[in-house]
Amino acid sequence: MEVVEKKNKNKKYKPILDGIPDWPVYQLSKNRKEFIEEVALTSVARVKELRPTTKQLIDELQTTVYREQQRMKRNRWRVDPVDEPRFWATIKDDLVGLDAMPPEEAQVKAEEILKRIVSRYASEIAGNFNASSYKVTREIVKFWFSRLLNGARVKKFGAFFRNRYTLRDKIHIVGKVKQLRNLATKGTVIMVPTHFSNLDSILIGWVIHSLGLPAFIYGAGLNLFNIKIFAYFMNSLGAYKVDRRKKNLPYLETLKLYSTLAIQKGAHSLFFPGGTRSRSGMLEKQLKLGLLSSAVEAQRNLYLDASANEEEVRKIFVVPVTLNYHFVLEAPDLIDDYLSVKGQDRYLPEQDKYGSWQLLQFLFKFFTKGSNISVSIGRGLDVMGNYVDDDGNSLDAQGRVIDTRDYFISNEQVTIDKQREDEYTRMLSQKIVSEYHRINRVFASHLVAFVAFEIWQKKHSKLDLFGLLRLPEEDQVIPYEEFREACKRVRKQIYKLKEEGKVYHATHLKGKIDLVIRHGLDNVGIFHLKRPLLMNREGNIITKDFNTLYYYHNRLVGYDLEKFI
Amino acid sequence: MTLRSLSDDKPVGVIGAGNFGSVVANLLAQRRKVLLYARDEKVIERIRETHENRGHSMHPNIEPTCDLEAIARECNVLFPIVPSEHFRSMMKQLSPYLHPYHILIHGTKGFDLTLTNGQSIETITRLNRSQVKTMSEVIMEESVVVRVGCLAGPNLSKELAAHQPAATVIASHFNEVITLGKQLLRNDRFQVYGNNDLVGVELAGVLKNIIAIAAGALSGLGYGENAKGLLVSRGMVEMIYLGRALGGNTKAFLGVAGVGDLVTTCNSSLSRNFTIGYRLAQGETLKEILASTDEVAEGINTVRITKKCADYYKVKAPITNTLYQVLFEDLTMKQALRYLMRYPLNVDIDFL
Numbered sequence: 001m002e003v004v005e006k007k008n009k010n011k012k013y014k015p016i017l018d019g020i021p022d023w024p025v026y027q028l029s030k031n032r033k034e035f036i037e038e039v040a041l042t043s044v045a046r047v048k049e050l051r052p053t054t055k056q057l058i059d060e061l062q063t064t065v066y067r068e069q070q071r072m073k074r075n076r077w078r079v080d081p082v083d084e085p086r087f088w089a090t091i092k093d094d095l096v097g098l099d100a101m102p103p104e105e106a107q108v109k110a111e112e113i114l115k116r117i118v119s120r121y122a123s124e125i126a127g128n129f130n131a132s133s134y135k136v137t138r139e140i141v142k143f144w145f146s147r148l149l150n151g152a153r154v155k156k157f158g159a160f161f162r163n164r165y166t167l168r169d170k171i172h173i174v175g176k177v178k179q180l181r182n183l184a185t186k187g188t189v190i191m192v193p194t195h196f197s198n199l200d201s202i203l204i205g206w207v208i209h210s211l212g213l214p215a216f217i218y219g220a221g222l223n224l225f226n227i228k229i230f231a232y233f234m235n236s237l238g239a240y241k242v243d244r245r246k247k248n249l250p251y252l253e254t255l256k257l258y259s260t261l262a263i264q265k266g267a268h269s270l271f272f273p274g275g276t277r278s279r280s281g282m283l284e285k286q287l288k289l290g291l292l293s294s295a296v297e298a299q300r301n302l303y304l305d306a307s308a309n310e311e312e313v314r315k316i317f318v319v320p321v322t323l324n325y326h327f328v329l330e331a332p333d334l335i336d337d338y339l340s341v342k343g344q345d346r347y348l349p350e351q352d353k354y355g356s357w358q359l360l361q362f363l364f365k366f367f368t369k370g371s372n373i374s375v376s377i378g379r380g381l382d383v384m385g386n387y388v389d390d391d392g393n394s395l396d397a398q399g400r401v402i403d404t405r406d407y408f409i410s411n412e413q414v415t416i417d418k419q420r421e422d423e424y425t426r427m428l429s430q431k432i433v434s435e436y437h438r439i440n441r442v443f444a445s446h447l448v449a450f451v452a453f454e455i456w457q458k459k460h461s462k463l464d465l466f467g468l469l470r471l472p473e474e475d476q477v478i479p480y481e482e483f484r485e486a487c488k489r490v491r492k493q494i495y496k497l498k499e500e501g502k503v504y505h506a507t508h509l510k511g512k513i514d515l516v517i518r519h520g521l522d523n524v525g526i527f528h529l530k531r532p533l534l535m536n537r538e539g540n541i542i543t544k545d546f547n548t549l550y551y552y553h554n555r556l557v558g559y560d561l562e563k564f565i
Numbered sequence: 566m567t568l569r570s571l572s573d574d575k576p577v578g579v580i581g582a583g584n585f586g587s588v589v590a591n592l593l594a595q596r597r598k599v600l601l602y603a604r605d606e607k608v609i610e611r612i613r614e615t616h617e618n619r620g621h622s623m624h625p626n627i628e629p630t631c632d633l634e635a636i637a638r639e640c641n642v643l644f645p646i647v648p649s650e651h652f653r654s655m656m657k658q659l660s661p662y663l664h665p666y667h668i669l670i671h672g673t674k675g676f677d678l679t680l681t682n683g684q685s686i687e688t689i690t691r692l693n694r695s696q697v698k699t700m701s702e703v704i705m706e707e708s709v710v711v712r713v714g715c716l717a718g719p720n721l722s723k724e725l726a727a728h729q730p731a732a733t734v735i736a737s738h739f740n741e742v743i744t745l746g747k748q749l750l751r752n753d754r755f756q757v758y759g760n761n762d763l764v765g766v767e768l769a770g771v772l773k774n775i776i777a778i779a780a781g782a783l784s785g786l787g788y789g790e791n792a793k794g795l796l797v798s799r800g801m802v803e804m805i806y807l808g809r810a811l812g813g814n815t816k817a818f819l820g821v822a823g824v825g826d827l828v829t830t831c832n833s834s835l836s837r838n839f840t841i842g843y844r845l846a847q848g849e850t851l852k853e854i855l856a857s858t859d860e861v862a863e864g865i866n867t868v869r870i871t872k873k874c875a876d877y878y879k880v881k882a883p884i885t886n887t888l889y890q891v892l893f894e895d896l897t898m899k900q901a902l903r904y905l906m907r908y909p910l911n912v913d914i915d916f917l
Contacts, residue, residue, distance in 0.1 A: 417740075419740045427711065
């Protein structure tokens with residue numbers, strides 16, 4: 001049984017910019033060399049600001065060299081360039097004796113060394129957007145996806161080359177699409193999606209393309225570039241490289257400035273502000289502030305530059321996005337991670353890893369079976385977390401227009417105040433988190449997982465989480481009638497929350513509760529070897545995997561639905 | 566930035582010409598021109614003509630006004646100091662004229678209560694943080710201003726007016742606000758400290774009102790310094806429990822705005838909260854006391870609201886609870902004290 005989503009949500013969108021040469025990301029890669037130079041120079045200035053004395057600067061450089069050499073010794077990757085050891089050896093040699101020199105001389109020398117280091121970092125980080133390989137990638141993905149969809153669904157010879165089904169039937173994009181397209185022409189968009197699965201970046205890439213938006217730049221872990229085929233895709237999508245092994249100050253500053261300057265130049269960007277995939281299956285509650293702060297900083301710089309030149313300022317818009325799945329491939333691993341960190345020795349994870357073969361199997365199943373994904377696009381925000389209208393004007397709670405520039409003003413002038421902007425970043429991140437909860441789309445599978453887990457929790461209120469997860473099998477049954485009533489109550493509350501604008505739900509959540517439960521049970525964690533929730537022969541509710549049930553249940557945590565069980 | 570703010574000739578605004586508002590205006594007037602907002606035309610006229618308000622002689626740099634729009638237009642920095650029960654409505658009036666470049670530092674020690682229709686403070690049994698707000702939260706809810714701070718500490722208006730040494734805390738998430746507050750208020754008789762725990766400092770300022778009433782009561786019952794020492798220390802512990810449940814950190818309570826303010830208010834017969842407690846202990850009822858004074862004692866509402874919050878968050882708050890019974894039920898002060906002395910809680914400190 002499949003409840004069809006509203007069709008009109010799935011129309012095709014025209015590109016907002018005609019040719020790839022108009023895209024900001026293309027401009028960026030065309031002037032790659034100049035851009036890297038600019039990033040490097042700004043980074044030098046920034047590091048000097050943070051390490052004002054010669055001694056501090058030299059100390060910082062020495063630490064950097066030491067850490068880099070340790071990294072090369074312990075943890076070298078295939079992507080690492082071959083000349084790396086030689087480069088750092090030279091730097092190390094040049095640093096020798098700097099302490100003994102007179103300060104003025106040493107400062108000049110140290111700055112020159114710093115410049116070499118950050119230039120290297122900047123070109124390492126820089127993306128390599130390539131218009132022709134972008135097109136090729138796009139076509140490959142489109143071609144194979146539609147072959148899979150059509151070939152697998154229609155069991156008839158020749159169906160393979162039909163175009164009856166497209167990805168749009170599988171992936172529903174809902175929410176403020178029109179506004180997003182508008183904002184992308186009026187300013188610079190920073191998309192901030194929730195992060196549950198490794199497939200998210202591919203999915204988002206497809207969403208951006210199918211909404212007719214130009215490619216977004218985004219930071220991808222350098223480890224992904226170890227795999228050649230991934231590297232090809234990533235490069236073609238405008239990804240820049242983030243090396244999580246490097247924690248030294250010059251690297252971190254260069255990385256942040258790369259993102260800041262790219263945004264300043266109008267390149268639409270994508271951050272996963274949660275940092276990594278959500279381990280617990282909950283919507284993100286804590287965001288990483290580092291990259292978000294580059295949004296605030298870029299906006300301030302734009303105002304700062306403009307007050308000198310009296311020109312129109314390009315505004316930055318933050319657009320929260322939630323990805324809603326019935327099924328997350330890595331769920332069992334993620335929840336294992338989460339539980340073993342949380343429970344320490346009270347929890348012993350089972351070893352059960354997923355390889356690329358499972359990934360392929362998943363893809364095949366995904367395209368052949370009726371498990372859909374929906375992507376909700378949230379309302380645009382300015383960098384302060386105020387809602388914006390379709391023209392990009394920031395609005396206050398009463399609907400009055402606010403000038404975002406005013407937030408950066410002290411004594412009638414735009415000023416730089418690091419501490420103030422840290423606070424603004426924190427406020428923005430809180431706003432994004434609350435928007436995630438608001439635009440989250442409840443699926444039937446989330447509902448059944450939540451209700452089942454909470455019923456067990458309530459029945460065994462004396463047990464803590466880890467005790468509950470080890471519940472003996474004979475207790476793992478819920479009579480259907482009881483389950484049904486609880487689902488009804490929770491669904492009613494979800495309707496109420498939707499009325500209040502606090503959450504959304506999929507269309508399939510409506511209708512006869514028995515059908516909704518069926519839909520939920522059929523879909524929750526559909527491709528796991530051990531299903532988190534099933535109906536047994538007597539028609540009662542059982543689980544085969546309490547941990548993943550807990551994972552899917554977590555999606556609805558934070559709405560105070562527990563009391564309706 | 567620092568130097569420029571000092572020489573900046575924009576006036577500073579003070580909203581509310583009550584007792585504390587007048588004193589703050591006088592402090593500010595030593596450095597800048599001050600616009601002082603009062604609702605009442607008569608007050609404005611009086612200040613203009615006599616340079617006197619509520620027994621304070623007003624500095625010539627102070628110009629009274631009843632125009633909120635003008636005050637928001639002329640000043641980038643505003644000090645709203647109006648009683649908590651009028652605070653939200655004042656913010657609603659002021660809000661249309663405010664911009665994100667405004668900085669607001671309030672000096673109101675009280676809670677704001679939002680009740681949905683049908684509920685009233687008398688009938689509702691429990692309150693949580695979605696209904697009870699501090700003044701900084703009211704400012705952020707009602708306006709676009711984000712750079713918000715608060716002023717709290719042992720600041721008895723009469724002593725400040727007499728230029729006796731004193732200190733205050735400016736709390737804000739923004740260092741910019743703290744620095745500015747220091748520049749504007751500091752003088753050789755007035756020390757200003759900074760704190761980043763805005764809500765913690767606000768809560769310390771509000772919750773100490775409860776203990777102040779209790780201190781008045783002890784004094785009214787004729788007890789001496791041992792009793793007061795007992796009250797201040799146990800009161801402090803209770804404030805910290807409540808404060809943490811409501812979103813503050815322990816540290817704020819140990820500073821000038823916490824223990825500093827607490828000791829001052831508990832020893833001062835000048836404060837309104839103290840007076841209420843004193844008269845209750847003398848056998849007067851709340852109704853009689855309220856009938857004979859026109860000044861607002863924030864403490865009464867604070868007890869009422871805090872007691873209901875403590876019930877919601879399941880915080881042990883014996884002093885607040887018994888005071889509530891004395892104020893709004895028919896317990897006498899003597900019975901309350903007897904009850905407290907028998908209260909079976911004898912761990913000294915368990916929150917550090």
